[in-house]
Amino acid sequence: MKKGYKLIYKRPQTLTKTRINYCPGCFHSTMHKLLMEVVEEMGIQEKTVGVCPVGCSVFAYNYMNVDMQEAAHGRAAAVATGIKRMLPDRYVFSYQGDGDLAAIGTAETLHACNRGENFTFVFINNGIYGMTGGQMAPTTLEGQKTTTSPYGRDPEKIGLPLKMAEIVSQFERVAYVERVSCNTPANTRKAKKALRNAFEYQGKKLGTTFIEVASNCPSGWKMTPEQSLKWLEERVFPYYPLKVFKKPDKKEV
Amino acid sequence: MGEIRLMKGNEALGEAAIRAGLQGYFGYPITPQSEVMEYLAQQEPHHNYVFLQAESEVAAVNMMYGAGGAGARVLTTTSSPGFSLMQEGISYIACAEIPCLFCNVVRGGPGLGTIQPSQSDYFQSTKGGGHGDYHTIVLAPNSVQEMVDFVYLGFNLADKYRTPVTILSDGAIGQMMEKVELPDPVEYKPDKPWATTGKTKDRERNILTSLYIQSEDMEKKNQKLQKKYEKIKQNEIRFDEYKTEDAEIIIVSFGLSSRVSRKSVDIGRAQGMKIGLFRPQTVWPFPYEKLREYADKDRVKFFISIEMNAGQMVEDVKLAVCGKKPVHFYGRMGGIVPDSYEVIEQIKKIKE
Amino acid sequence: MEDIMPAKGYVEIDIERCKGCDLCVLSCPTDCLALNISDTNSYGLYYAYLKEEDDCIACMNCSVICPDAAITVYKKEDQPKQRS
Numbered sequence: 001m002k003k004g005y006k007l008i009y010k011r012p013q014t015l016t017k018t019r020i021n022y023c024p025g026c027f028h029s030t031m032h033k034l035l036m037e038v039v040e041e042m043g044i045q046e047k048t049v050g051v052c053p054v055g056c057s058v059f060a061y062n063y064m065n066v067d068m069q070e071a072a073h074g075r076a077a078a079v080a081t082g083i084k085r086m087l088p089d090r091y092v093f094s095y096q097g098d099g100d101l102a103a104i105g106t107a108e109t110l111h112a113c114n115r116g117e118n119f120t121f122v123f124i125n126n127g128i129y130g131m132t133g134g135q136m137a138p139t140t141l142e143g144q145k146t147t148t149s150p151y152g153r154d155p156e157k158i159g160l161p162l163k164m165a166e167i168v169s170q171f172e173r174v175a176y177v178e179r180v181s182c183n184t185p186a187n188t189r190k191a192k193k194a195l196r197n198a199f200e201y202q203g204k205k206l207g208t209t210f211i212e213v214a215s216n217c218p219s220g221w222k223m224t225p226e227q228s229l230k231w232l233e234e235r236v237f238p239y240y241p242l243k244v245f246k247k248p249d250k251k252e253v
Numbered sequence: 254m255g256e257i258r259l260m261k262g263n264e265a266l267g268e269a270a271i272r273a274g275l276q277g278y279f280g281y282p283i284t285p286q287s288e289v290m291e292y293l294a295q296q297e298p299h300h301n302y303v304f305l306q307a308e309s310e311v312a313a314v315n316m317m318y319g320a321g322g323a324g325a326r327v328l329t330t331t332s333s334p335g336f337s338l339m340q341e342g343i344s345y346i347a348c349a350e351i352p353c354l355f356c357n358v359v360r361g362g363p364g365l366g367t368i369q370p371s372q373s374d375y376f377q378s379t380k381g382g383g384h385g386d387y388h389t390i391v392l393a394p395n396s397v398q399e400m401v402d403f404v405y406l407g408f409n410l411a412d413k414y415r416t417p418v419t420i421l422s423d424g425a426i427g428q429m430m431e432k433v434e435l436p437d438p439v440e441y442k443p444d445k446p447w448a449t450t451g452k453t454k455d456r457e458r459n460i461l462t463s464l465y466i467q468s469e470d471m472e473k474k475n476q477k478l479q480k481k482y483e484k485i486k487q488n489e490i491r492f493d494e495y496k497t498e499d500a501e502i503i504i505v506s507f508g509l510s511s512r513v514s515r516k517s518v519d520i521g522r523a524q525g526m527k528i529g530l531f532r533p534q535t536v537w538p539f540p541y542e543k544l545r546e547y548a549d550k551d552r553v554k555f556f557i558s559i560e561m562n563a564g565q566m567v568e569d570v571k572l573a574v575c576g577k578k579p580v581h582f583y584g585r586m587g588g589i590v591p592d593s594y595e596v597i598e599q600i601k602k603i604k605e
Numbered sequence: 606m607e608d609i610m611p612a613k614g615y616v617e618i619d620i621e622r623c624k625g626c627d628l629c630v631l632s633c634p635t636d637c638l639a640l641n642i643s644d645t646n647s648y649g650l651y652y653a654y655l656k657e658e659d660d661c662i663a664c665m666n667c668s669v670i671c672p673d674a675a676i677t678v679y680k681k682e683d684q685p686k687q688r689s
Contacts, residue, residue, distance in 0.1 A: 066458055
């Protein structure tokens with residue numbers, strides 16, 4: 001470090017030293033970083049247990065230096081329920097993609113939200129199945145081309161994309177729902193604040209917290225990272241707006 | 254002498270689980286085991302466990318994975334169609350080496366089947382119903398007392414070997430009422446350094462996973478599992494025998510059919526036939542060696558497997574006997590329980 | 606009126622962690638970062654580097670947007686009348 005300077009940011013210690021293998025520009029990396037920064041800043045590394053999904057982030061446990069369990073595809077909400085019910089004073093989060101949470105795992109997701117399970121969902125919604133080669137997801141946009149919708153998603157055939165943040169915010173015992181993104185530094189800072197809020201509310205036992213991330217997939221979308229940000233801004237945000245859908249009353253917080 | 258009560262099999266299972274230090278129950282209603290859930294739901298306020306009715310058996314088995322992985326003593330009960338839904342979860346649990354206790358109160362199948370008792374899930378339980386090279390220890394009680402004893406045994410074996418254990422019950426044992434001696438409650442304080450309870454400064458993070466993407470790693474994991482199963486085979490075989498010391502005809506039977514067969518032994522003996530009953534109490538690991546010993550004896554003329562299915566355990570009996578003596582089979586399906594006289598008629602037919 | 610100085614800083618980029626995604630370069634308000642297209646790291650990727658150190662104002666846009674947490678940020682201490 002140069003003389004006369006002070007360190008104002010470095011990589012959180014709660015990330016392992018392993019080089020992160022997600023594609024260049026992928027928000028999985030960003031979200032792993034933000035999640036671990038929140039864990040470090042709140043000083044809760046010893047009290048955090050995560051559940052990782054099947055999908056690109058199946059290897060999340062290689063990068064996050066907290067106890068983790070690998071769930072079967074779609075079942076992270078049930079696994080997180082089991083953990084939180086046994087260890088109610090730990091900070092439990094599930095980290096899932098759009099197939100895991102909104103296709104095969106819809107029942108587990110909705111019922112955990114309906115019961116108001118006191119853990120945090122981190123939902124990475126990039127409208128595609130990245131790990132398996134770029135197939136259509138329940139959140140793929142109308143007209144978007146993927147390997148199983150080569151002519152564009154046709155709502156007549158397969159319906160419109162699912163809006164999970166909107167859906168879960170209707171449950172009585174869900175305390176906090178926000179959709180965020182990481183396409184600009186400003187939005188990334190807001191995403192980190194949303195994660196922090198979610199963990200604080202979990203600590204206060206206010207109910208289920210649900211952070212949906214409008215995310216990118218440069219490889220699956222066949223774009224550069226820069227182009228993927230443009231796609232988010234022009235096509236994704238109009239359908240999946242970034243906002244707070246539900247938050248606890250001031251007096252509960 | 255423990256507390257003596259007249260109890261229904263399903264309720265005895267629930268009571269035994271509570272006394273054994275149950276910490277989490279996750280299940281879904283299905284006949285003929287819903288009484289276990291109802292009993293545990295009713296008892297919850299008086300004890301220190303979490304009872305949660307899940308939205309499906311798929312969710313229930315994954316809650317088991319999470320809770321068991323967090324270090325808790327966990328139980329789920331279901332019946333055949335629900336047990337099919339749990340197979341994926343059991344495969345994951347076996348690979349991640351999480352102690353869990355399952356109880357399948359078997360009913361007639363396949364498909365939605367009937368609510369009457371059956372033994373047609375033997376293959377599913379012992380030859381693996383889920384994918385991959387794994388086993389669960391399978392205990393086969395034949396009375397309400399054994400249900401209770403096997404709950405304690407099942408929990409302890411699960412912890413000892415870090416493996417899922419299945420109690421293979423059936424609708425009749427679940428529903429019947431018998432006198433049972435309940436064991437004393439256990440204060441459960443386990444030491445599970447592998448559990449995901451939060452990474453403290455003194456250790457590395459714990460990861461519970463079944464993903465080993467490099468083939469060499471996957472093979473190593475499988476070798477580790479196989480070694481464990483060898484150890485279980487060496488140490489945990491259990492069986493029961495009735496009048497086999499001089500038997501010429503050996504009935505091999507487990508669970509409810511063994512109750513029927515035991516009476517058949519008495520009927521046969523009264524008619525001058527030298528029959529004995531060999532009853533595996535663990536159907537995995539299966540007592541191959543002991544059966545082979547009987548096959549080697551000159552006095553033994555043949556074996557007959559009595560089951561409530563189309564012929565499942567008989568294949569293991571044939572493997573054990575290895576062609577040395579004839580192995581026959583008699584069974585009823587669809588939830589029908591054979592009666593002891595019927596069994597004797599079959600044996601007489603074979604003798605001719 | 607006293608002179609008001611802009612904030613001053615510099616960054617270090619971990620060449621091996623960097624994947625050349627270019628997002629830091631795009632996010633930098635003073636254009637002091639660039640991709641080094643005449644060299645690659647051991648993964649064969651162009652990495653970003655601090656091209657104009659004098660222009661860095663330690664705003665942290667780059668470290669915030671970097672997906673791989675490859676950037677470390679330093680800020681000058683005790684700057685009088687600093688507008689950061």
